[in-house]
Amino acid sequence: MLVSINWLNQYVDTKSSTPEELAELITKTGIEVDGIDYFAEQSSYVVVGYVDTCEQHPNADKLNLCQVDVGDEKLQIICGAPNVRQGQKVAVAKPGAVLPGNVKIKKTKLRGVESNGMICSLQELGIAEKYVPKDVAEGIFVFPDNAEVGADVQHLLNLDDAVLEFDLTPNRADALSMLGVAYETAAILDKDITLPEEHVQLNSERASDYISVDVKAPELNPYYGAFIIKDIEIKPSPLWMRNALMAAGIRPINNVVDITNYVLLEYGQPLHAFDYDLFGSKSVVIRRADDHEQMTTLDGEERILSSDHLVITNGNEPVALAGVMGGANSEVNNQTKTILLEAAYFAPQAVRTAVKDTGLRSDSSTRFEKGVDPNRVERAGYRACHLLEKYAGATVLADPVVYDELDRSEKVVDITEREINKRLGTEITASEIETILNKLQFPFEKKQDQFTVTIPTRRGDITIFEDMLEEIARIYGYDQLPYTLPQGSSQAGGLTKRQQLKREISKYLQGAGLMETITYSLTDEASIDKLISPELLEKKPEPIKLPMPMSEDHNYLRLSMLPELLKTLTYNRARNQMDISYFEMGNVFITDEKKISQQPLENLRLAGAMTGVWLQHSWQHEKKQVDFFLVKGVIEGLFEFLDIPVSFEQTKLTNMHPGRCAAILTDGRTIGFLGQTHPALEKSMDLGETFVFDIDLEQVINLYTNSTAYEPIPKYPAIARDIAFIVDEDVRAGDIKEIIEANGAPLVRNVRIFDVYKGDNVPEGKKSVAYSLFYQDPEKTLQDDEVEASYQQIVASVNEKFHAYVRT
Numbered sequence: 001m002l003v004s005i006n007w008l009n010q011y012v013d014t015k016s017s018t019p020e021e022l023a024e025l026i027t028k029t030g031i032e033v034d035g036i037d038y039f040a041e042q043s044s045y046v047v048v049g050y051v052d053t054c055e056q057h058p059n060a061d062k063l064n065l066c067q068v069d070v071g072d073e074k075l076q077i078i079c080g081a082p083n084v085r086q087g088q089k090v091a092v093a094k095p096g097a098v099l100p101g102n103v104k105i106k107k108t109k110l111r112g113v114e115s116n117g118m119i120c121s122l123q124e125l126g127i128a129e130k131y132v133p134k135d136v137a138e139g140i141f142v143f144p145d146n147a148e149v150g151a152d153v154q155h156l157l158n159l160d161d162a163v164l165e166f167d168l169t170p171n172r173a174d175a176l177s178m179l180g181v182a183y184e185t186a187a188i189l190d191k192d193i194t195l196p197e198e199h200v201q202l203n204s205e206r207a208s209d210y211i212s213v214d215v216k217a218p219e220l221n222p223y224y225g226a227f228i229i230k231d232i233e234i235k236p237s238p239l240w241m242r243n244a245l246m247a248a249g250i251r252p253i254n255n256v257v258d259i260t261n262y263v264l265l266e267y268g269q270p271l272h273a274f275d276y277d278l279f280g281s282k283s284v285v286i287r288r289a290d291d292h293e294q295m296t297t298l299d300g301e302e303r304i305l306s307s308d309h310l311v312i313t314n315g316n317e318p319v320a321l322a323g324v325m326g327g328a329n330s331e332v333n334n335q336t337k338t339i340l341l342e343a344a345y346f347a348p349q350a351v352r353t354a355v356k357d358t359g360l361r362s363d364s365s366t367r368f369e370k371g372v373d374p375n376r377v378e379r380a381g382y383r384a385c386h387l388l389e390k391y392a393g394a395t396v397l398a399d400p401v402v403y404d405e406l407d408r409s410e411k412v413v414d415i416t417e418r419e420i421n422k423r424l425g426t427e428i429t430a431s432e433i434e435t436i437l438n439k440l441q442f443p444f445e446k447k448q449d450q451f452t453v454t455i456p457t458r459r460g461d462i463t464i465f466e467d468m469l470e471e472i473a474r475i476y477g478y479d480q481l482p483y484t485l486p487q488g489s490s491q492a493g494g495l496t497k498r499q500q501l502k503r504e505i506s507k508y509l510q511g512a513g514l515m516e517t518i519t520y521s522l523t524d525e526a527s528i529d530k531l532i533s534p535e536l537l538e539k540k541p542e543p544i545k546l547p548m549p550m551s552e553d554h555n556y557l558r559l560s561m562l563p564e565l566l567k568t569l570t571y572n573r574a575r576n577q578m579d580i581s582y583f584e585m586g587n588v589f590i591t592d593e594k595k596i597s598q599q600p601l602e603n604l605r606l607a608g609a610m611t612g613v614w615l616q617h618s619w620q621h622e623k624k625q626v627d628f629f630l631v632k633g634v635i636e637g638l639f640e641f642l643d644i645p646v647s648f649e650q651t652k653l654t655n656m657h658p659g660r661c662a663a664i665l666t667d668g669r670t671i672g673f674l675g676q677t678h679p680a681l682e683k684s685m686d687l688g689e690t691f692v693f694d695i696d697l698e699q700v701i702n703l704y705t706n707s708t709a710y711e712p713i714p715k716y717p718a719i720a721r722d723i724a725f726i727v728d729e730d731v732r733a734g735d736i737k738e739i740i741e742a743n744g745a746p747l748v749r750n751v752r753i754f755d756v757y758k759g760d761n762v763p764e765g766k767k768s769v770a771y772s773l774f775y776q777d778p779e780k781t782l783q784d785d786e787v788e789a790s791y792q793q794i795v796a797s798v799n800e801k802f803h804a805y806v807r808t
Helices: 019-028 178-189 239-247 257-266 346-356 363-370 377-391 417-424 430-440 464-477 497-512 561-571 628-642 680-685 696-701 734-742 784-802
Strands: 002-004 032-038 043-055 063-068 074-079 089-099 109-111 114-116 162-167 200-204 212-215 222-231 271-275 281-287 295-296 302-304 310-313 320-321 337-347 397-399 401-404 411-416 444-446 451-453 580-590 601-611 611-618 622-625 647-650 656-666 669-677 690-696 719-728 748-757 766-775
Touching: 002 239, 019 032, 019 178, 032 580, 043 401, 063 397, 074 089, 089 377, 114 320, 162 628, 178 257, 178 430, 178 719, 212 222, 212 401, 222 281, 222 377, 239 257, 257 271, 257 363, 271 320, 271 377, 281 690, 281 734, 295 320, 310 346, 310 611, 337 748, 346 363, 377 601, 411 417, 417 430, 417 464, 430 444, 430 451, 497 580, 561 580, 561 601, 601 628, 601 696, 628 656, 628 669, 628 690, 647 734, 669 680, 690 696, 719 784, 734 748, 734 766, 734 784, 766 784
Parallel strands: 200 397, 212 281
Antiparallel strands: 002 162, 032 162, 043 063, 043 089, 063 074, 109 114, 222 337, 222 397, 222 401, 271 337, 281 310, 295 302, 310 320, 411 451, 444 451, 580 601, 601 690, 611 622, 647 656, 656 669, 669 690, 719 766, 748 766
């Protein structure tokens, strides 16, 4: 909403405050002022001049030699504007004037003839071209005949105006009108408000002789007023009105259209003027549109309607899309003599639906969508009639035809001094509350310490006590509210377990050398079934396709983050970034065929992709490529950091290397996988050897205990023993390690695999797996016989479980 301060001053006196001071006061009370625009740069020595004579320049076909009276002298000025004529009153920049853009006006000669000044267009005076009326867009501006010769043009053209740009929240629909802003400003400054003139001299003819109104959908249109106005003279609107519209960002057109736009901005009530002679009948019928019904709106576009839309018709065809835009078939034009003026209340949801379905938004729809003041609908119609009578020479017929089932009841809210101070932590007195209510112009009754406040319908956002509490607080002054915290118990804020765990995982992986990235939650059809974790595949998830995707590359909700991570690797490798390790925490979207109509389950996961060189020491000629065991080590370190035991089991997955892929398990359940992507996939994506992992963080969160513990540094020495077992090739080294840990506890503090061997001296189909065992007792020095007893128990358990024997 753009608010002209000069226009605002017609209703409430703001001259005691500068535009900057007024903007700060309004912002402090809850309506944010985004900026202040001065309507035009200030110019000096620019006055109204009268063109005494206008003749062709003796040495130029397209220039005119004018003698211009500027009040205290007569100036000879050469002007190239195509519309300059003798007898006009124009804006003249005298020698010495400085126009916007630092254009300095001097005496000069044009084609050998002296010129002492410049006849100006509105653009040259600093008014933006988009606001300049079309009839003077290509030439100079001509003042009305009543303009005083020699008068400064600054005030006449509103060039001294400042415009406040409001950033309104959806609930403050009242501030979408100049009257609403005036009530707000009057409350802030504690000033009186002057309301506009609405008196109309009605003709003896009756509007009902010309038109009837039939509302077929009263739930969407509870009020419709039809005014008939005759003897219209289409001409430019008065200068002050054109100035006001341009300051509000609307280009003036003619007096009828300008008056409806002016009242729209003044009252916040949209109006529409139909050319009565083009309307097509003597009956206005308001109904729901038929499905697939068509109409052409004022912008020249063909609109296809549905039964969710409300239309104004002449009984046969639509002439307006209710609350949004009129039709082209009854538009006011230069030959219009009689108009049908519509002042109506349309249900916000009906207008909102029409805007959404047609993509057509207007100043009218913006106000109807948020709800207009029901007590201003008819008044706005009479205000427009008053202005048409005054500035279009119009005759207003008596007794406008009205359909009226509109609820104009006012809300009542009870407030008490005690409850207000309790909520705000203030000590506002009853007399101060009375003063605030009077500033807001809210009628009230007071009984003891209770105020029963009647809320005017212009403030549809106030319905309950909390709304009134906010009104009291903002007019009292947010900056006067105490800074102390409310009394009573409070709790310091903190991260949830989920948030804390995500941060810890992110810090660990970044410390391990991986970079965090974010990819799209959407993917393409070719990628939707790739690299899905085995525990998700068991659920047979159904791909979810978007009905209106951004593009074909982003038309499915992802079931795995890995395809997009691999695309990120491809993108970077194409730019010579070969050594990359990424991870991402995000959601995948799971549903099944039976629940495809329901919202998908969002499953939080951790995924990563690693390729290239992991470690390089050039001076030591050392280079370490990313491989399966490096990725496995990162994952093992992460789960050790989280104190969650995991194991790994070789598995086969589509698009993964058949011999380098493992499921990640905890407590016998699969929670993800890791391994190398299939060479065919790597080739298709122009990747080298690439290793990935994907982990279900939902299960990790459930297992994470967040227990903080420490152990003192041991005082007693540790004993190391190595042991190697000959086992079948299909026995997993991790399973043996679990048996060692279980049977060696509590003396065995750590178990580490340091060798796997197949070859000479090892039977066919067997392998040797070697472990280092570290024994330690925190309470005493271990004896050899204690270690030996534990060692023998471990050997016996492994041999029995895996049909193994100790390699000698």
